Amino acid sequence: MVEGLVIEGNRGQYHVETADGIIICTLRGKLRKQFEYPVSQNWHHNVQRMKIKARDPLSVGDHVRVLPTNAGNGVIEEIIKSSSHSFTREDSKKGNVRSVAGLDQVVVVFATRDPAPHLRLLDRFLVVAEAQELATVICINKVDLGVDDWLAARLDVYRKLGYAVALTSADSGAGLGELRGLLAGHISAFLGSSGVGKSTLLNALQPGLSERVSEISASTHKGRHTTTGTRLVPLGGAAGGYIADTAGIRALALGGVAAGRLAWCFREFRPYLDQCSLGYCHHTSEPGCAIRAAVALGRLDRERYESYQRLYQDGGDAVGKSWFDAVSSEDHRLDKLAYTPGV
Ligand SMILES: Nc1nc2c(ncn2[C@@H]2O[C@H](COP(=O)(O)OP(=O)(O)OP(=O)(O)O)[C@@H](O)[C@H]2O)c(=O)[nH]1
Ligand SMILES: [Zn+2]
Incomplete structure (x- = not known):
């Protein structure tokens, strides 16, 4: 038996990343059974009709134990740990939205300049991350262009609050080792305004990573039905970790932050x-x-x-709304948000 992480799943078929590579798995019958319940018990006819719950028993981000069968295939025998961040409508109503896909960290990317960093936006990101109890890495990219004194002073404030701050340059490679260390052992999503260097940074971490993250979301858009509409891209190298695709990021946006919790x-x-x-x-x-x-x-x-x-x-709802606008980056609304005076 090997342990692994579900990184993609359709009902009945799951891609599990293990130390030996990705194994395409089905679910052991007894596990499927746990998710069935009787619809009617008509003892007269001695039949018991079963209905499978609408919810998929497994989510992307779940840890499982797999029995490999033949080359590249296997059977999931046991769910070791369910992803703690599965989203429910009830949570949404309460304003305590959990993200999907086991996401446990957001990497909020700003540039030292071009575009200038907007720290009110950072505070908005931090509020939503706190509401969902996600870890946050504040990544300041383009340090090769210099870090202004005012920015250095502000970053000290966030460091003292206990937030991890990574100073990186996708161009020079500065700080990439530190960023890799912060990604290790986490399932992270990268967020940030257009032009801060997210794609360049992902590719500097691992060649082709940016394409893999966006290629996945493109296929999701085409109506590909994965378990939660999202997939995880494994980071190579000793440090490891996973990057969630943009569908995973969008799921963060649902709901607001309850006003009393702000x-x-x-x-x-x-x-x-x-x-x-x-x-x-x-x-x-x-x-x-x-x-x-x-x-x-x-x-x-x-x-x-x-x-x-x-x-x-x-108002609390607006926090979630801004967050939603912020992450709907296809139409670059984030830029507008970042530069709206008074935000
Ligand atoms: N000087 C400098 N330029 C960088 C750095 N990282 C990225 N850039 C440049 O910044 C510009 C924007 O980079 P992208 O990676 O496309 O930014 P992005 O955040 O992915 O932008 P969107 O795809 O629009 O969301 C490009 O011209 C990059 O070459 C860096 O560390 N230093
Ligand atoms: Zn008070």
Whole structure:
């Protein structure tokens, strides 16, 4: 038996990546049975009709144990760990949307210039990533063009909040080793405005990677029905890790961030949240607000608080909406979002 990760799946047929390569698998009958339930029990006729649940028992991102049969084929005998991030409508209504495909990390890419980095947009990305409990890597590309002092100072703020920051140049190769290290062991999606260098960066990490990530989403568009509409591209090399295709990224966009959860999504606010005088404090103009007091004392970063205020005014749903617009990059709406004054 070998262990592996489901990287693509149609009902009944799954591609499982293992140490020995990709194995095309079917599911052992007893596992299929777990997902069947009786429709009617007509003992008179001694028949029991079964209906298979609409949901596929396996998702991309699940860890499984496989019994290889003949060359390149096998049978999935056991589900070791289900991808924790499977999306449900119920979650969507609550505003706690989980992404599909076991995605556990987003890599938010900005450039040092051309286009200039827009950190309000970064705060929006971080809020949605926090709401979905995804790790975030802040990747600043094009460092060969120089890093302005103001940007270096802002990045220090994010580092102190505990976010991983990678300074890269797809051109010179600077920082790529560090980025590879941050991708290891994760299923990551790359996000960022048009022109920041996502494609160049992916190809610098692994030749042809950008084409593989977008080729996959193109085939998804043609109506190819994979388990969750998304696939994972394995990263070669010792470090490993997976990159989710753009269909996986789009799935992140569903739903908003519940308004009551917005302040929590600013991770540095959390220690103060139970210290406001009013139980229902929105941290905008209420008396005795611990967040505003901490900002006034310089304990919380003022620009981050201003991002909070703007997002609060927009309402929680708008956060998800902006995120959706941001990731619908085919029509480059992200660019408009990034450069809308006052965003
Ligand atoms: N100087 C410099 N230029 C870079 C770097 N990375 C990418 N570029 C250039 O930036 C431009 C945009 O790069 P892309 O990789 O197409 O950007 P993208 O983010 O994939 O853009 P979209 O496909 O529109 O989403 C290209 O002209 C690249 O050559 C870098 O590290 N340094
Ligand atoms: Zn408050």
